[in-house]
Amino acid sequence: MANFGSDNASGVHPKIIEAMALSASGMAPAYGVDELTKSVEQRLASLFETDVTALLVGTGTAANCIGLATFCSPFGGIFAHAESHIANDESTAPELYTGGARQFTVGGDDAKPNLEELVQKIDVSGARGVHSVEPAVIAISNLTELGARFSPDEIAAYSELAKSLGMKLFIDGARFANAVAGESDSPADLTWRAGVDALSFGATKNGAMAAEAIVFFNKSAAVNAERIRKRGGHLWSKHRFLAAQFDAFLDDDLWLANARHANQMGQSLKSQLQAIPGIEFASVSEANELFVRMPKPQAEALWECGHAFYEWPSLEGTYRLVTSFTTEQAEVDAFCADLRALATDG
Template sequence: MSSRAFASDNQAGVHPTVMNRMALAAEGFASAYGNDALTRQVEAQLSERFETDCSVFLVGTGTAANALALSALCPPHGAVLCHREAHIVNDECTAPEFFTGGARQVSVPGEWGKPDLAGLEYRMEQLTFRGVHSVKPSVLSLSNATEMGTIYGPGELARYGSFCRRHGLALHVDGARFANALASQAMSAAELSWKQGVDVLTLGATKGGAMAAEAVIFFNRDLAEDFGFKRKRGGHLWSKHRLLAAQFEGWLSDGLWLELARQANQLARNLADGLAEVPGISISIPVEANMVFPILPAAMAAALRDEGFEFYDWPTQPGMVRLVTSFATEEASVEDLIARARHHAE
């Protein structure tokens, strides 16, 4: 039977290319703590992919990447502005507050996972008129793709970048699914990052085919001055660092990262198209990456779970669930879910 795992792209395993690169890197000896040739190669790969010299730091989890990145951008008395559905607010167990030394996260509503610019302006006014009696707005954090599966295009990012420059904020992008966002648009990685004012990107490979590999990429290299110390002090500097680098080397080579993301995105669109034709199911959020947010009748959701389908409830709207495809999802699994949903609608 095909897999019925649609809860998260973290449920997928490791792509064979990435695993093979890790096996090769595990042979013999190499300098530790990132002082190896493979790490230098990955740094060069990322600078090439993003068409600029950047400072790159590899870690093993997305939470570490985001929290450490924000610690370089925001002081303890500062504030991180973000959407109210942001991963850093809801799914990182106050790690950003911990690593920043107590900075506050200030959430803003907005459609489809994107903070409303007028709402951001209002928040800035709220936070600044009290002076030292309030927090100092320091960072705007966006997610691309968003937690609602939508994506930012370069024009949108440029508007947020302009907002940040006007208010003296750093711009951070949580790119756990950056490959999915990029793969759905005909443009370069540079056009979707630093060319629009992004200072720091946390680029996730884990969801896209790696075992455990995330990169904190500083396009504004001045902000990276003490980051090596922050990573070490936080316990996220791997001694056998080449095994982190090997994952990125395999994932980035020959366009694999975008190929796998396109595959996951297409399967999500196929899934959405099929479910939209099932009586009783509605889909109101655009499907732009590898996530689908249908509203299911309660009896149908329960029956699908009884049959072994795995997915999360998503309480943005009553009856909404989240379905996620990955590089390892098979077309047969998508067809299976659509067929069973249609069966339970009858």
């Protein structure tokens, strides 16, 4: 049976478990001043081809919120798509970490914030000077929450807007690896070269046990990040285990190999689904997250067969199917065979 519930439902890559086990003996300085942590920061700088400030944390919510709070004061505003994880799936953590900043959301195809709407919303929100909210951050996600990729030019359009208004551009990169894998744009092209100030670079969904890096390209604006992480309870004492995960994740481009596999499985699923009558796509679904419209009785019958996946709450009649680094071709084929049979019967 297929499990397309979430890439978070996948396990841990053996190389990452092995790296953690290898780090387990002996003493190492606590709180992130160990040699492995320092070398991971250097490795991230090499990967992104520029000097960075990189902080490791254990959850994507922490990575996003510490990153946002670094750029946004309690009286600031964060502007993102209405489907964004920060607006829908992080409770009020962004508000908690920033000390009360307000989130504003806009629409846009495939969960890419519509630029005109953004301009308008930013304009209106900050129009009353001291009485209003100070526009601080534009936040996008790559992959987007509807499984789409951004091109460097698209990202540059947001950064130009942000810079023209004295704001910062932040990327939620919980699935950044899936945005990079199989494409010609480099991590640098998709971030600082396109004007991005910081990225949360996710590893958890893509092979780690619990590890995310907040990568600041705008180092001068990142001075408070470490204190915000500490204050928020996300400075791990046995930090070497976060570093060990990231070290193995970066070794031999494991992060890319895992994401490439997840994307290939996603696209194999997509091409089989496209050939099934009555199945439509609610988004471009370019990598490992597919958003599929199907009649509810068919979804229920698939659940009855034992396949796992969720209905997407904000899009009526739409189901999210997520593949991961552990997805097998047999799962994809079994799911499609069952759906094909249901479509023929129905």
